[in-house]
Amino acid sequence: MKFHLPAFGLSLLLCSAPALQAEDWPQWLGPKSDGVWRETGLLKVFPDKGPPVKWKVPAGWGFSGPAVSDGKVVLMDYVIREGKPDANPGGRTAIKGDERVRCFDAATGQELWSHSYDAPLNLSFPAGPRCTPCVSDGMVYSIGAEGHVSCLSLADGKPVWDLDLKKTYNVESPIWGFASHPVVRGNLLYLRPGGPGSAVVAVEKKTGKEVWRALTAKEVGYAPPVLMEHGGKEQLIVAHGEAINSLDPETGKVHWTVPFVPSYGMAIMTPRVVGDYLVMGGIVKKSIGLKLKADLSTPDIAWEGTPKLGISPKNSTPVADDGLLFGCDADGELRCLDPATGERLWTTDDVLGSTPNSGTFFMVKASPHWVIFNELGELILADLDRKGYKETARAMLMDPTSPGMGRKVIWSHPAFADKCVFARNDKQLICVSLAAPESAP
Numbered sequence: 001m002k003f004h005l006p007a008f009g010l011s012l013l014l015c016s017a018p019a020l021q022a023e024d025w026p027q028w029l030g031p032k033s034d035g036v037w038r039e040t041g042l043l044k045v046f047p048d049k050g051p052p053v054k055w056k057v058p059a060g061w062g063f064s065g066p067a068v069s070d071g072k073v074v075l076m077d078y079v080i081r082e083g084k085p086d087a088n089p090g091g092r093t094a095i096k097g098d099e100r101v102r103c104f105d106a107a108t109g110q111e112l113w114s115h116s117y118d119a120p121l122n123l124s125f126p127a128g129p130r131c132t133p134c135v136s137d138g139m140v141y142s143i144g145a146e147g148h149v150s151c152l153s154l155a156d157g158k159p160v161w162d163l164d165l166k167k168t169y170n171v172e173s174p175i176w177g178f179a180s181h182p183v184v185r186g187n188l189l190y191l192r193p194g195g196p197g198s199a200v201v202a203v204e205k206k207t208g209k210e211v212w213r214a215l216t217a218k219e220v221g222y223a224p225p226v227l228m229e230h231g232g233k234e235q236l237i238v239a240h241g242e243a244i245n246s247l248d249p250e251t252g253k254v255h256w257t258v259p260f261v262p263s264y265g266m267a268i269m270t271p272r273v274v275g276d277y278l279v280m281g282g283i284v285k286k287s288i289g290l291k292l293k294a295d296l297s298t299p300d301i302a303w304e305g306t307p308k309l310g311i312s313p314k315n316s317t318p319v320a321d322d323g324l325l326f327g328c329d330a331d332g333e334l335r336c337l338d339p340a341t342g343e344r345l346w347t348t349d350d351v352l353g354s355t356p357n358s359g360t361f362f363m364v365k366a367s368p369h370w371v372i373f374n375e376l377g378e379l380i381l382a383d384l385d386r387k388g389y390k391e392t393a394r395a396m397l398m399d400p401t402s403p404g405m406g407r408k409v410i411w412s413h414p415a416f417a418d419k420c421v422f423a424r425n426d427k428q429l430i431c432v433s434l435a436a437p438e439s440a441p
Contacts, residue, residue, distance in 0.1 A: 042369075051395060058429075059424050087402075131181045141184065148165075258301070264283060278290040282312055302340060319365050332359020
């Protein structure tokens with residue numbers, strides 16, 4: 001295990017006063033885990049040469065998206081020592097190397113610290129870590145592709161505690177790796193190790209000590225848990241390879257379970273709650289809409305997906321707006337969905353220009369436009385509503401580099417903070433400004 005703090009990073013930590021920050025992006029899907037960028041003063045269109053790149057730094061392999069908090073950018077990546085990552089969806093490939101958790105100054109891109117450890121991988125698509133780090137109360141929580149959990153100090157990267165999910169819970173890694181992003185609530189950190197009675201566990205975020213464990217599933221799946229409040233009651237929603245579950249986030253008590261079985265255990269998207277409805281989708285063309293009840297009783301099934309009904313994402317999570325759900329379906333189709341009925345109000349393949357196998361893009365609701373980052377490395381501004389999709393700007397940010405279903409792709413969700421987009425491929429991390437001229441610093 002290695003820890004590195006550059007001299008200039010130490011200087012910055014000692015000498016720089018903290019600047020007033022806009023809303024951060026401290027975890028998967030943003031501060032409220034809803035894919036909404038609550039920023040003002042953003043570009044309405046791109047300049048002729050595209051949005052300006054503020055900085056770029058080298059990065060290693062990985063699907064993990066960056067997190068932004070307190071003027072710092074945290075990213076996981078992977079340095080390969082032996083082997084070559086491939087894109088075999090049905091089998092594991094072994095490679096050797098180091099996983100790293102790295103921290104950069106959000107304004108300049110200067111590396112402040114780096115924490116690394118030996119991490120041999122034996123996975124399908126073994127090109128590095130999957131999970132976006134979570135930053136909470138001055139700590140960074142990261143999960144490696146083979147289940148190495150770290151708690152590090154955001155200030156200097158020093159280790160606080162770590163946990164090996166495979167050893168602790170006597171499980172094998174899922175074939176596509178540990179991909180359920182860490183989630184924090186109060187003093188608890190939620191993890192998805194798998195194994196009998198431990199499809200979800202809560203640990204003390206300060207110590208890593210287990211508080212409770214719950215649920216059993218043959219396939220633990222890849223979806224992160226999500227907190228929701230309905231009927232005045234906070235619930236932890238956990239979707240694994242066999243069911244959707246509601247738990248008490250404090251005790252792990254199971255309130256209700258509704259069977260939902262995607263193919264190959266591939267429950268990937270974060271469950272979405274839109275008003276009184278919860279929507280979940282998975283491979284192959286599996287989706288479901290639940291009508292939530294005001295109490296904690298089992299919800300009714302409002303609809304079940306068919307090839308022409310619902311949405312079944314592979315790599316992306318839909319985003320809710322104005323009572324509707326907008327998202328990337330299985331092969332890159334952008335759909336607008338009525339969560340109450342599963343009806344597709346419209347569909348377009350304009351984001352990618354085609355529908356390749358597992359075509360992927362990531363989207364956030366912003367103002368004045370939605371912001372979309374696709375697997376080709378393109379950044380798009382667009383207007384989305386119940387009537388359709390209208391693109392207003394498109395620019396190339398970076399080249400796709402990861403092997404993915406016979407083509408090069410970027411399957412990493414950017415972070416959005418400080419009027420900037422923080423995006424990565426397997427060669428670099430970049431910061432691109434979307435600040436309108438009148439609001440640019």
